[in-house]
Each structure stands twice: as C-alpha cells, then as structure tokens.
Amino acid sequence: MPVNLSAPIASDLHAVPGVRIGVAEAGVRKAHRKDLTVFLLDEGATVAGVFTKNRFCAAPVQVCREHLEGGQAIRAMVVNTGNANAGTGADGLARARATCAALAGRLGLDARQVLPFSTGVIMEPLPVDRIEAGLPAALADAQPAHWARAAEGIMTTDTLPKAFSTQVQIGGTTVTITGISKGAGMIRPNMATMLGFLATDACIAPALVQQLVRELADQSFNRVTIDGDTSTNDSFVLVATHQAAHAPITSLDSDEGGALKAALLEVAQKLAQSIVRDGEGATKFITVRVEGGRTGEECRQVAYAIAHSPLVKTAFFASDPNLGRILAAVGYAGIEDLDQTLIDLYLDDVHVAVQGGRNPAYREEDGQRVMKQSEITVRVVLGRGDAADTVWTCDLSHEYVTINADYRS
C-alpha cells in the first residue's frame, strides 16, 4: 500500500500548451490494460533527457540517445509497458527503431524525430506488431488534457498512477508545469528514474533545457532508491514547448529562471518521491539525511549505504528501533578514514547516538515512537565537514518479496 500517496485527480493536472497525449490498450503483454502512450509535441518544442548509466541499457535508451544527439527536432514520444526491450541485443535495437518508424510514418515525420521508451520484463523480444497495431487508437485518443491517462498508461507494478502539476508566474504570464512518472522496483536511478516525463510551456532558451533536466534529475530522481537495482531503462525527459507569452528565459540565475527551476524541481521531487511512496511493498517513507561530511559525494555514499541495507530496511518494516544497524551501515559505507567517535545519529527529533555510542539520555520508547510513524527522517552527523545530502527510500517488507517472486506469473 503506498505511503501517503493518492491517485491524481485528472482535473488537478493542467494541460501544457503544445503537448497532446493519447493512450491505448495494445496488449503488449496482457490484454485489457492501458500499455501504449504517445506524446505529440507541437513544432518548436525542445526536448532533453537523461538516461540510465546501466551498461546494459535498453535498446530504446540507446535509440533515445541517438535521436537526441542527431539534432532533428523531437516531435513525438512513444511509451510501452509490459516489455523493457533490454538484454535483447541487435534485434532489440531494430525493434525500437521500427517502433519509431511506425509512429513517424503515421505523423509524416522522420523516424529520428521520435523517442521510444519501454518498461517491463527484460530479455524478451518486443512485440512491435502489437505496438504498431495499437498506434491508431492511441493517436485518435490524443488530447492536451490526458495527463492522468498517461500516468496510468505507463504503470507496471505501480499501484497508483503518479502525476503532479503546478503553475508559476513568469514575467506576468502563467506558466504550466505537469509531469508523470512510474516505477516501483528496480529503482536506484542513476541519472534518472525508470520513466519520468515533465513538460512546461515556459519560453526558455533551448540550450538551457539540457542543463535543466540534468540539474532537476540530480536533485530528484537521482536521490531515491527502493532496492538499489539501477534499471536498464531509466529515462527522464523534459519538454519545453516555449508557448507561454513571457520574454524568453536565457539564464537559470535570473529571477525568472530561478522561479521556473524551483517550480520544475518541486514537481520533479514529488514525482521522484512518489515512486518511493509506491515502492514495491513499501509501508514507510524514509528520508535519510547525512550532514557534516567533507563532500556531498561522501554524504550520498553514507546515505545510500543506509538506504540499501536490508537489515535497516527490515527494522523499519518491523518498527523495531534496532538502530545499531544504521551505525553498522555508516561504518561500511566505504569512507576509509571515518572516525566513529565523531558520529551522532538522530531519528526525527530523537538523539539516539552521541560520539559513536548510545546517547545516555536515549530511551528505547522514544525510538519506538518514531519507528511506528509512516514517515521517518534518519539524520546522521559525520562531524568532519560542512557538506550534506539527502536520499529518500522505503522499507523492505514481506510484500516486496511476494511481488518480486511473483512478478512474471
């Protein structure tokens, strides 16, 4: 059951001028399931993306990179669930390209103007014929208002669709930002999450869009983990249609650039956190904050060691303040010259450990109280510098094992 997350209400999601979305049931893996989504972008839109660092990256990820580097204007995106088209070799690449060609043919575009995305089972051939057969229905469905349908159309083991929307004033003009994401397992994004799409009608210098998508990913999707398994298909895409009437933004350091980035980041973080809230089997949402490090990198290293520890995660599931497990994870995070006698540990407002040992004032019932909550912040102070960073994760429950033991059946 997702942690403090509810399904988006379609009417809360603002359409983004310049973006239309259509969804269909193509039967990629199972019948009667929305599994094919197309995004149609008006001429003039800029698209940028960040993709998985997994060396076994999926065929569609390879094709996305090619098409984005190719320099032709991206005018459409096609997303299927049910099959990741990863671990599929040269044949998989051909199938990803065939999907782009099929959609491009129907839209009068070059295949290189289409970005493909796939998510689902790895190492099985993508049924391109079913996707092609589903395209007419998806295109006929295309509407600016279909963000909620798209959020549903890209789900796999997600229990809820994930979509957020906001509006911000830029130079007296209302600018819209709307995004969707999916993912619940195989989540330790390394550049981006499983799938995330964010669009805005903001008018912004095209060169800034790639910078923005990278900075947004680094502060949102690149800070969440469920099981530490970096996916083969992680993709996060930002679309700017430039249709809002304000003067173009040419720097992210300007007032307008800063306001836009803050609003985009708000949506991106909500999307990323919602993946954790709906993490496979999740019963708790955990914020791991590491402070007092020499660099942000070492803070992240410690935060991920905690966030990936099966022992820490099962203790959260059990609401058991077996907090020495957190200290053990700090100790094996890989910081060679870490001094345990400088380390403090907090659970929300409870000061658990002082200078590497149990705080004499710590009472088990205080730890117990916090561990029972559905949202918990672990705060570790390393005492060796001024850097800090945060990672979001969830617990490890029986349901995680059940879901992943039964995924394909």
Added chain:
Amino acid sequence: MPVNLSAPIASDLHAVPGVRIGVAEAGVRKAHRKDLTVFLLDEGATVAGVFTKNRFCAAPVQVCREHLEGGQAIRAMVVNTGNANAGTGADGLARARATCAALAGRLGLDARQVLPFSTGVIMEPLPVDRIEAGLPAALADAQPAHWARAAEGIMTTDTLPKAFSTQVQIGGTTVTITGISKGAGMIRPNMATMLGFLATDACIAPALVQQLVRELADQSFNRVTIDGDTSTNDSFVLVATHQAAHAPITSLDSDEGGALKAALLEVAQKLAQSIVRDGEGATKFITVRVEGGRTGEECRQVAYAIAHSPLVKTAFFASDPNLGRILAAVGYAGIEDLDQTLIDLYLDDVHVAVQGGRNPAYREEDGQRVMKQSEITVRVVLGRGDAADTVWTCDLSHEYVTINADYRS
C-alpha cells in the same frame, strides 16, 4: 532451513593438541543458552587474525587488534553471543577490556594475552558482570574435545552449528585442522566473517601465520555474502599450536607449506560456505562465477552486484528464470567501459544469453529446470580478459524478512 548443511557430529571433529575449549550459559541476553565460550591455548601457540573493515568496528575488534599488535603471546580467547558490544563508544572499550582482565585474572595471565569477541545486538551495553560470573563454569568445562560445543556456543540466528575438521600428512606426521564459524545475517565479510576460528597443531614459522590467515580469508570468508551488510564484528582467527612433530614449515611455497595451506583452505571454505547455506531464510545456495574480466577485482565487483541484487535474489527464491535481472545487475556493477554485446550468461549448463541478448536456442523450461535446484551456478562471461573470480550467496526469502523484522523480540 539450511541448504544442504547438517550439524557437525562431535566425534568427527578432531581435537587440536594445545587447544582446550569450555562453554557456559552466562545469560548474556537470554537464559538457558550456551552463550559464553573460552579457548585456552598452550604456551608457544601463535595467533593471527583479520578483522572487519567496517569503520564502526566493535569494541572487541579494537581490543583484539591492540592485543595482537602488542606482541604478548595470546593464551586465551573469550567469546560471548547476545551482545555485539558495537556502537558503544568509550564505555564499550572499557567493558571489552574488563572481560579480558577477568579471564586473565583467573588464568594468571596479563589482560593483553586475551582476545575478546562479541556478537549479537548492536548499541547496547555489554553485561560484563554476567560474563564474569559465567567464567568459572566455562573454565571448568574446558576440554580439547569441545569443538562441537564451541560451534554451538557462538551461534546467534544460526539454525545449525558450523564446524569442520580434517587431517593432513606433513613430513610423515598427522597434522590436525579444526574450525568453527557463525553468522547468518549482516554478512558481507570484508576481511573476515562474523566469527571464524581455525586451529591447527602444525609446526609453522610464526611469521607465516599472519600471511596464512589473510590468504585464507581472501579465498573463503571474503567471498561470501548474504545481505551485503558488512558486520561491525567480523573476526577470523587462526591458531597454530606448533605441537605436531614434523619439521617446521618455513615457506608456504614448499610442498609441506602447500599441503597445509590447501587443507586449511578446504576447512575455511567449508566454514564460509556453511554460513551462506545457513543464511537467514536461505532456500538456495548460489555460486556466482564471473569469467573473462580484465582483473579479479572487476570480476568480484560484478559477482557482488549479482549476489546483492534483491531482484536477482527474490527470483532465485521463486525459482523464476527472470534472468534479465542478472544482466541488469551486470550492467550496473560499475564497470564504466563494459560492452554489453560481448557478454554471455549461463545458468549451470544452460546458455541463456549470447552477446548481450537472449540466446536463440535458450528455452524457458531449461532455465526453469535449473532454477528449481537447491544449488545453482550463475556464470557470466565478460569477454574482455582472462581474470575470473567466484562469490557464494543465497536467495532472499520471506523468512529473511521475518527473521530480521523479529530479531530482537
């Protein structure tokens, strides 16, 4: 339920001349449980050890290092379960030293001639008074034949005691090697396992003992993982009593040195593997073999990525040949220039993937057949060099979550 592992039979375990062992119920954490073990070593024995690289290493680990470096002959070791004396700060160090002093006092030794070991819950004060009170019973129990009792005396969440013994001819003399180990969770040894004790009466140059313990650990305890959680208390100790009548071994490269090392390694690997076989919730014993790497280090890196992936481990638990998850783990193992089109994957004798894609000859029923076995070898060929390495692990089951959610209750 342990995977193809049974309890040792006391009469199969050869006594090691020069070593006596006593076990008692000290009530460290729970009553009526063998939780205190002492090893008494004859004068002249050499002791060497390797310890956890966890920066939150436990107080007894710190004291062991001090006493081994101090240069005084080690004459006794004391092991308690129920409490790890880790994450306990300066007070924990004082308690570890007090334990040594108490045993030394009863034996007429200096406290620095005693090595302390603790295993159990982290961040709780060690009840030294109960340990002191238990020492007379442990000392009264001391016998050369008590290896099976010791294997039982050091258990925590282990379901079976772990002990192996062998004999080897060195220069016409029968030399004995006997060892015990414990550990079932928080297992990704980094120098050594949770606790491992190996003793031999071989006559060997004392300077070689430290080299031997390191080489043995690297090929046994440092090649197993259950949950990737490197413990705060990992300790592996080798005792050589030198009481066998053969000529002293002065080089591991001699025939005698090689024969001794091979016999020691056989016992060390059995002890290490038995920890995985009795891994928390384990239903399968998995050998992960990575070949064709540029270095052994990168082979281990890939093998550990596979062995730690919750998705791979749950697929093994489910006997589900969802083998793309293994390719995904290979991809995120961190080898920057890995070429997926060179990679082959085998499950025992079944050739699953060729050049990064599904083998056209692979049939799901063949994968299914192997996945149902209780012992499975995953073999990945990286296609970029001649190095290889092997890691042993187990699956991730519901029982793992149950055990670790309930550990302290």
